[in-house]
Amino acid sequence: xxxxxxxxxxxxxxxxxxxxxxxxxxxxxxxxxxxxxxxxxxxxxxxxxxxxxxxxxxxxxxxxxxxxxxxxxxxxxxxxxxxxxxxxxxxxxxxxxxxxxxxxxxxxxxxxxxxxxxxxxxxxxxxxxxxxxxxxxxxxxxxxxxxxxxxxxxxxxxxxxxxxxxxxxxxxxxxxxxxxxxxxxxxxxxxxxxxxxxxxxxxxxxxxxxxxxxxxxxxxxxxxxxxxxxxxxxxxxxxxxxxxxxxxxxxxxxxxxxxxxxxxxxxxxxxxxxxxxxxxxxxxxxxxxxxxxxxxxxxxxxxxxxxxxxxxxxxxxxxxxxxxxxxxxxxxxxxxxxxxxxxxxxxxxxxxxxxxxxxxxxxxxxxx
Numbered sequence: 001x002x003x004x005x006x007x008x009x010x011x012x013x014x015x016x017x018x019x020x021x022x023x024x025x026x027x028x029x030x031x032x033x034x035x036x037x038x039x040x041x042x043x044x045x046x047x048x049x050x051x052x053x054x055x056x057x058x059x060x061x062x063x064x065x066x067x068x069x070x071x072x073x074x075x076x077x078x079x080x081x082x083x084x085x086x087x088x089x090x091x092x093x094x095x096x097x098x099x100x101x102x103x104x105x106x107x108x109x110x111x112x113x114x115x116x117x118x119x120x121x122x123x124x125x126x127x128x129x130x131x132x133x134x135x136x137x138x139x140x141x142x143x144x145x146x147x148x149x150x151x152x153x154x155x156x157x158x159x160x161x162x163x164x165x166x167x168x169x170x171x172x173x174x175x176x177x178x179x180x181x182x183x184x185x186x187x188x189x190x191x192x193x194x195x196x197x198x199x200x201x202x203x204x205x206x207x208x209x210x211x212x213x214x215x216x217x218x219x220x221x222x223x224x225x226x227x228x229x230x231x232x233x234x235x236x237x238x239x240x241x242x243x244x245x246x247x248x249x250x251x252x253x254x255x256x257x258x259x260x261x262x263x264x265x266x267x268x269x270x271x272x273x274x275x276x277x278x279x280x281x282x283x284x285x286x287x288x289x290x291x292x293x294x295x296x297x298x299x300x301x302x303x304x305x306x307x308x309x310x311x312x313x314x315x316x317x318x319x320x321x322x323x324x325x326x327x328x329x330x331x332x333x334x335x336x337x338x339x340x341x342x343x344x345x346x347x348x349x350x351x352x353x354x355x356x357x358x359x360x361x362x363x364x365x366x367x368x
Contacts, residue, residue, distance in 0.1 A: 001364055002317070002364075003115055003364050004363040005363075006058065006207075006342060006360070006362070007058070007235065007358055007361075008021075008050060008055065008058050008086060008358060009037070009053070010023055010359075011062075012356070017041075019043075021107040023041045023048060025041075025196060025347060026043050027039050027040070027331060027332055027345065027346060027348075027359070028040055028346060029084060029086050029203075030342060030343075031041065031056065031086040031087065031334050032045075032334040032335060033129060034144070035048050035144055036146050036333060037058055037197070038093070039323075042098075042331075044081070044253070045067060046064060046347040047066065047086075048061060049062040049064065050062075053054055056363075057100055065354055066081065066095070066135075068110050069135050070133050070135070071166065072131075073329070074250070074279065080128065081130075082126070082129045083095060083097055084097060084098045085214070085267070086204060087204045087205050087206030089207065091137060091138060091207040093134065094134050094206045094212060095132075095204075096131065096133075098200055099200070099254075100129060100193065100199060101175070101198060102123070102126060102193055102194070104120065104122040105122065106120055122134070123221050127171050127173075130169055131166060132167040132232075132240065133165075133166035134165055136148065136149040136151065136163065138149070138162075149162070149164070150164045151163050167240045167241075168240065168241060175286055179242065179252055179365060184201060185220070186226075191214035194217065195283060196218075197218045198219065199216070199219065200217070200282070201215040201217070202217035203213070203265045203277075207270055207298055208347070210222070211230065211245075212230045212231070213226050213275065213297070214229075214258055215264075215266070215268045216265055217264040217266065217282050218264050219264075220260075220262060220264045220282045221257070223259060224257040224258065224259055225261075225263060226256070226265075227258065227275075229245060230253050233368070236312045245291075246301075247303075248302075248303065249302070254298060254304075256297075256303065256306060257305050258311065259276070259308045259311070261288075263280055263281065263288065263289075264279045265277060266279060266330065268342070269333055270297075273296050274293055275294040275298070277292040277294055278290075278343070279291075280330065282328070286325055288317070288319075289316065289319050290317065291314045291317065291349055292313050292314060292368070293316055294306060295310070298356060312367075314366055317343060317364075320349060327347045327348065328345050328346075328352070331344060333345040339365055340364060341363065341364055343362050343363075345362075348360070
């Protein structure tokens, strides 16, 4: 499968976090709106906007701190939200965190081996990851850029005001996690860290009618990946609440099980009534990464079981191996235009970073 390189330019004044990690080294999702693409780094509390500046280039890096738009659990710069999905509909940018637990990472070169082994028994809970929110997204006709707001007038309906909002939560959980903790399929995995095939969100698509499709990297159940279908409404206090989903067995969410050959979801993108899927390993390892088409995904009236005969495997995405093991992990996918998707990578190789504060993304042609 032929690919076309796109160069993403980042502002050096905005590119490093407090720990010195560059935003280009942890890209986890990408979304296109007009001439802009939106990306996030899984170790940030911000959304990055770039603009099309050439035939195959995006630049003019602009940053939006989510603490200026939402009520975050912890607004410290060094606390990550672990943003893993973005979607757009109805003049809103939708954002979701991984909602996953994290196991401590041992350092095999340290002298105190017992201490490092003990780290593997420590599981951390980070409430900042339990984010599901929307932020007003409007086109500035003077600049041609889309902008984010905490509150803004509706562009076509003077009786409406667009407001940022997030799902009801506290310091330990949110409404979605509370529901899934009782789910017969997901309950056993809610207290398992994401990279151990535990519960781990890594994809979000927003349908024009307001439905959200949430892709799970884990768990994968006997080879079947899971997509949750949600519907949210704003309550009188300005918080988002889960609404009833017609046809759902579990009332407030549908479950769609997809046979992706043992892979979990990395990204979801709605295209007409179809859904494009970026799939890869659920565990922390190098393995096959592929793009699929799920035809008529938006027309599933009930919970569904989607076998391999109902999915179209479009192409595989190369990943690091050998001397580049653990690198070039495809994490985000955007609809670039009617015929192409743009894929961004976590832990990019040096070959993707030949210029300072830049990184190469790949565009692939997809069938109509």
